[in-house]
Amino acid sequence: MLALFEKGRYTFGMEKRKQSIPNMIKNWGSLSVAQKRGVLTVLLFGLAVLLIVIALIIGISSCAAKKPAAVEAESVAPIPALLRAPNGDDSFYDPSYLESEDPNGESEWYESEDPNAEPDALTDDPEDVEPTGSDDPVSSESQYTSLKKKDKGESVTALQTRLMDLGYLEIEEPTDYFGSSTEYAVTLFQRQHGLKQDGIAGEQTQTLLYSKDAQHYMMLEGAEGRDVKMLQEQLVELGYLTENDVDRIYGEKTVEAVKAFQKRNGLTQDGKAGEKTLEKLYSDEAKVSKSMEAQIKAEEKAAKATPKTTPKPSSKTTAKASSKTSAKATAKPTPTPKKDTKIDKFIKAANSKIGCEYVLGDKGPKTFDCSGFVYYCLKQAGVSTTRLNAAGFSRVSRWKNISKIGDIQKGDILFFKSDTSSTVSHCGIYIGSGMMIDASSANGKVVKRSVSAYWKRNFVNARRPWA
Numbered sequence: 001m002l003a004l005f006e007k008g009r010y011t012f013g014m015e016k017r018k019q020s021i022p023n024m025i026k027n028w029g030s031l032s033v034a035q036k037r038g039v040l041t042v043l044l045f046g047l048a049v050l051l052i053v054i055a056l057i058i059g060i061s062s063c064a065a066k067k068p069a070a071v072e073a074e075s076v077a078p079i080p081a082l083l084r085a086p087n088g089d090d091s092f093y094d095p096s097y098l099e100s101e102d103p104n105g106e107s108e109w110y111e112s113e114d115p116n117a118e119p120d121a122l123t124d125d126p127e128d129v130e131p132t133g134s135d136d137p138v139s140s141e142s143q144y145t146s147l148k149k150k151d152k153g154e155s156v157t158a159l160q161t162r163l164m165d166l167g168y169l170e171i172e173e174p175t176d177y178f179g180s181s182t183e184y185a186v187t188l189f190q191r192q193h194g195l196k197q198d199g200i201a202g203e204q205t206q207t208l209l210y211s212k213d214a215q216h217y218m219m220l221e222g223a224e225g226r227d228v229k230m231l232q233e234q235l236v237e238l239g240y241l242t243e244n245d246v247d248r249i250y251g252e253k254t255v256e257a258v259k260a261f262q263k264r265n266g267l268t269q270d271g272k273a274g275e276k277t278l279e280k281l282y283s284d285e286a287k288v289s290k291s292m293e294a295q296i297k298a299e300e301k302a303a304k305a306t307p308k309t310t311p312k313p314s315s316k317t318t319a320k321a322s323s324k325t326s327a328k329a330t331a332k333p334t335p336t337p338k339k340d341t342k343i344d345k346f347i348k349a350a351n352s353k354i355g356c357e358y359v360l361g362d363k364g365p366k367t368f369d370c371s372g373f374v375y376y377c378l379k380q381a382g383v384s385t386t387r388l389n390a391a392g393f394s395r396v397s398r399w400k401n402i403s404k405i406g407d408i409q410k411g412d413i414l415f416f417k418s419d420t421s422s423t424v425s426h427c428g429i430y431i432g433s434g435m436m437i438d439a440s441s442a443n444g445k446v447v448k449r450s451v452s453a454y455w456k457r458n459f460v461n462a463r464r465p466w467a
Contacts, residue, residue, distance in 0.1 A: 144202075146201065159201055160175065172440065222250060224248055230361040234387060235281075261289075346378065350437040351437065357445055371387075390415060390426055393463065399465045415427050436455075
């Protein structure tokens with residue numbers, strides 16, 4: 001800047017003397033106030049010009065730098081997303097070519113080498129069809145691979161474990177196969193959280209499933225499905241609904257019935273079928289409705305009031321009896337055929353249903369889940385009980401409890417957990433000689449098999465309804 005001002009001369013309050021800016025700065029002490037003010041004004045003006053020039057240079061440089069970047073971005077094609085293939089083999093089981101010995105002792109066919117591989121359970125749900133899409137496509141930045149029916153792998157095992165923890169899936173233990181039961185459980189989770197109900201565990205479904213915002217299974221007003229039907233049937237059995245109210249829809253009547261049940265059993269009256277309500281509903285401690293209780297008391301009172309009459313024998317009857325007695329004395333005695341005990345009827349009913357399909361929530365006569373199978377056989381044996389789930393049956397206090405597997409007997413009901421949970425999730429009927437009959441979600445049907453090391457390891461308790 002000093003060189004710039006060397007070329008020009010400025011006069012500041014002097015008549016005949018011209019000085020350059022550098023000279024005036026050197027002779028600063030001899031300058032007047034007006035001259036000093038003039039020098040400062042020129043310097044400030046020069047500084048402002050310099051700053052403006054610098055700003056322009058920086059702006060031009062920035063524009064020049066951005067333009068090549070934009071051109072480069074336009075010239076490079078975007079890299080397509082790489083989608084991982086589903087884990088394992090997609091092939092589906094054909095029983096005509098695969099036959100093996102069950103590691104758990106059952107000489108039956110299986111759809112995979114894993115005895116716990118989950119097959120396609122049948123369903124009575126008209127909406128249970130092969131889905132064509134997921135709730136969201138997988139992107140290159142996706143944390144989860146989309147999982148659907150027939151997929152296999154460790155990610156399926158993790159999915160099932162999480163669904164079991166939240167109460168959406170009830171199977172013997174987690175497997176690596178994505179079957180109909182898993183698909184249905186995913187649909188229930190999606191229904192609960194307002195997602196598209198396609199049964200496919202896409203990124204959106206899995207992100208929510210594994211997050212802290214994932215809700216435990218419950219039924220709310222507006223829900224539809226066979227789980228609602230099962231709830232309604234239980235409410236009918238306890239006297240809170242009628243048979244005509246069973247419609248698979250969690251509507252106003254069902255909400256009011258649930259509230260009445262909750263009030264009667266000391267629960268929060270919110271009309272929601274949550275964990276505590278369902279646990280009580282399917283337990284032996286569930287109280288029937290007031291109207292049913294009054295009906296039961298009236299029937300008991302009427303039964304006590306009716307006297308038992310023993311007819312007096314007539315002379316003809318006495319004569320016939322004496323002649324029969326004399327005839328019996330001379331004839332050889334005919335052995336009386338042994339009547340089936342309740343245990344015999346119980347096991348006979350179980351054997352008659354081997355091979356029937358497994359369907360979650362069903363209680364016969366052609367399709368069953370594990371607790372529905374036990375309930376059906378108990379009814380055939382003449383045992384009075386309500387329909388409970390496996391955990392509920394394991395807590396029936398009026399039946400003798402067996403805590404050691406070495407003490408089980410023919411006709412006992414066995415209860416098991418899985419390797420990953422302490423909650424009772426499966427039950428079967430012990431028929432003696434180390435064998436049991438149960439409705440197996442892993443095999444998709446009612447099977448007879450040995451009480452293997454797996455079942456012994458996960459034995460919780462047994463109940464004896466005959467004691």
